[in-house]
Amino acid sequence: MKLINKLTCLLFVFGLSSSTHAQDMNVLVMKVKAKLEKVKDYTADGRMKTDVAFIKAPIGKVKVYFKSPDKFKLQRDGGISVLPKGGVSINIGSMIMQTGFVAIDAGMSTVGGTAVRVVKLLPDADAGEIILSTLYIDEANLLIRKSVTTTRENGTYEMELQYGKYASYGLPDKVLFSFNAKDYKLPKGITLEFDDTDKAVKDKMKGKKGRVEINYTAYTINTGLSDAIFK
């Protein structure tokens, strides 16, 4: 009987502590969210590099538009851009679910030499596109250094962020977006390629993670962007 009582006490204490931890994590996430919410809208100029083994693309200039809470548009400044398909655009706002999530502490880690708290966000609802989001939060500066988002339809995306001048707004200078890129094939009858591509070249183009890198050069914050831009 004594043993049962002890076990019940232990479970109660463990449950209480994890519930407190979850609340702490919720508070931490809400703090980060509040910091990000200082930015109602922004326009940013940047340079985008698409690094996918089977895509040869030049570095291009991009213009990014964001309006709180979830309007986001990435526009290539002339030219053609290729972006991984999916609900998650390369957007800091999409990393934190707007409402209805549970934050779970997953310990400490480091990203680029900075100590970070690993927080897993689980959505309350079953039907959403995001299944799980893991945030690596720099607690001292309330900045998200990295996020890993698993989606229902479009696989897992990883985003690494580096901050500079706009850290006080929670806006990164550099975003590195990684994803699993599926190879594709077109019949040679369509492309009229008679000769075989070198095996070494073929191997180089297979099985690598795709990356999109955006280096932001300038932000214009809280100017009251019109909704028409996002149409």
Add this chain to the structure above:
Amino acid sequence: MWEHLQIELYKVFKRPRTYLSFAAITALIGVIQLGLLVDGKEYADFVMADFANSFSVDGKILNGYFICYVILQLLLVHVPLLIALIAADMISGEANMGTLRILLTKPQSRTSIVMAKFIASVIYTLLLLIWIAIMGLFLSMLIFGTDDLFLMKSSYVVIVKESDVFWRYAGAFCFAALAMVTVAALGFFLSFFAENSIGPIVATMSVIIVCTILSTMNIPLFNLIKPYLFTTHMITWKEFFDFKVNDANEAIIGSIQYPDKIIRSATVLGVHIVLFVGSAVWLFRKKDILS
């Protein structure tokens, strides 16, 4: 020879069939442009079906540069027929009309007569390609506008920056000219073996069809002879639209992925031209002209 070349050019451009080729090119390009103007999105969706599962492409894919690439891809397979119509008729046509003997009464060497005829067919070929460039590239740029060139290869995608495209087309058209002159040289060579035009025209097309099939089929036996077939090298113009990337997978603007391939193909085509024209001159000098 200059005087004889002028006469040959006069003969070429006096024939209605010469203009038939230009009309055919205009109609073919017009049909492609109309089709892509009306239903180009469906075509792009079909080609990009597999790729579009994983990526979204933003920008004006159906621009003048892309349309010209499609036109060249489709047309350069069929243009040899139009070239054969003239080049394969240069000697056989004269033989058919019985004017070859009269031609040889002129105080000129047989070599200069043959060369004047060949140069006339080369000029016709180049004018046909210039017409393709005007219709396929410049008119497409006018109708569809310009942007980066988005190309789907069999296992990878190439996006050529708008500012980096035009010189590639200049190179591609020069290479296509070399390829088409090879066809003209073949037709010209075969025109020595018949006394009517149909035979050499059909023979030229037959050789091109057979060699193209051999170039296309991926069978080890044929792979041995593929590098020596001119049809294998006729499509090397596409190499102008592939560039190098550095270790960080960044595009090197202004580069060509395999320049050695272009040089090798140009050499093979050049050797074919010299062989066909050289043989034609040699044959003509030896031939007993009876017609």
